[in-house]
Amino acid sequence: MERNFHNSWSGIRSAFQRNGDKILFGLALAILAAVLIINFAGKKAIIQAKIPSIVFAQWWQDYLEEDALQTLVNEFESLHENIKIEITEIKYEDMRRGIFFPDPETAFSGDVLALDPLWVPELLRNGIIENPGSQAPLLSFIDVFYYNVEILKEAGFTRPPKNRTEFLNCLRAVTSTENGRWGFATEGIYDDLFPWIWAAGAQLIKDGKPALTSRQVTDSFSFFALLEKEGLIAPSTPYRSKLENFISGRAVFMIAPAKEIAMVRERMGEEKFSVSSVPVPDNYAGKTFSGSAGWTIGINSASAHIKEAQLFAAFLADNSQLISKKAGAFPGNGSPPPLSDPIYSKVWDIAFAAEIARDFNGLPWMELEEIFIEELNTLFAEKSSPTETAAAIQKRWEIALENFTNR
Secondary structure, three states: HHHHHHHHHHHHHHHHHHHHHHHHHHHHHHHHHHHHHHHHHHHHHHHHHHHOOOOOOOOOHHOOOOOOOHHHHHHHHHHOOOOOOEEEEEEEEHHHHHHHHOOOOOOOOOEEEEEEHHHHHHHHHHOOEOOOOOOOEEEEEEEEEEEHHHHHHHHOOOOOOEHHHHHHHHHHHHOOOHOOOEEEEEOOOHHOOOOHHHHOOOOOOOOEEEEEHHHHHHHHHHHHHHHHHHHOHHHHOHHHHHHHHHHHHEEEEEEHHHHHHHHHEEEEEEEEEEEEOOEOOOOOOOOOOOOOEEEEEEEEOOOOOOOHHHHHHHHHHHHHHHHHHHHOOOEEEOOOOOOOOOOHHHHHHHHOOOOEEOOOOOOOOHHHHHHHEEEEEEEOOOOOOOHHHHHHHHHHHHHHHHHHHHO
């Protein structure tokens, strides 16, 4: 064994002496290649680590055509290879609570935020968002009055109600709380109560000042109190539940943006529902206002990537017409609805028969909303009259707007 080992070692030594330069050169190349690979991988990791990831917190995804938002993100990333966008989906009400009433349960993070235009003044005033450059909505949705054609026919009504008395008659005929059916689905005061005041030709804020002492407003409070007393209003629910209540037939009427037509049609069928304008006070033939909802964008002041977030926000603004189309929004942002469709033709007529209500543009909506709800609950508890309720809101809103102006 010793002889064999000695002979083997001698052979290896002789081979190395003959080919030593080649072997050393090969080893050097291998070492150099390894160093280059490690160095390149390290630099690549560093480069990738430096690419900022911008979080877009939004509730829009479910309201757009499938993959529409991701397609926009992909396009933006192709134009800005040094920026990555992470889409985070948050429900509207969770976004609202997380921004205005943050706590451990509602906390969320985001660089670019989908916002309701009504929120913007307070968010700017409190330094929560950077100035988005424009407070105009990215797009808007007109509200319309949805009704269940089938249930109304079963109750003996051949057309939707045109005024408040007809509406009350319909509600009384179709409401059956024992069977879990209410006449009118509700979610909040802006979408469900204010449209009745606007349909009466009244404005809640006029020339920047509260205007709640008119007869149209006090009569509307009397109308709300009657609905509540007779149990004709469905208990307030989150927005998606409100839609489900209408689609399932648990509620016969609702006020909602026209963008929901496509979804309601898909779920209910073509013949079971239709839309109209909000019923007006009896014998009223004057000017009316229509409610609307909107989308806009804000940049979180706490973002570590303000510049990149601004680029993405500007990109979304530049594509507002496309987003409007993908959301089925009307008036949207310059894209008319398919007028060959009979329901959308009705929406067109509704939109141009009334002026869009802009009572709360630029004002502290959240504070005004809370005041209104508190006083309305006092009315519903029969602890104040409609006139007293209107006067109380008027006084408190005046103080709130004065404080807002002087901040």
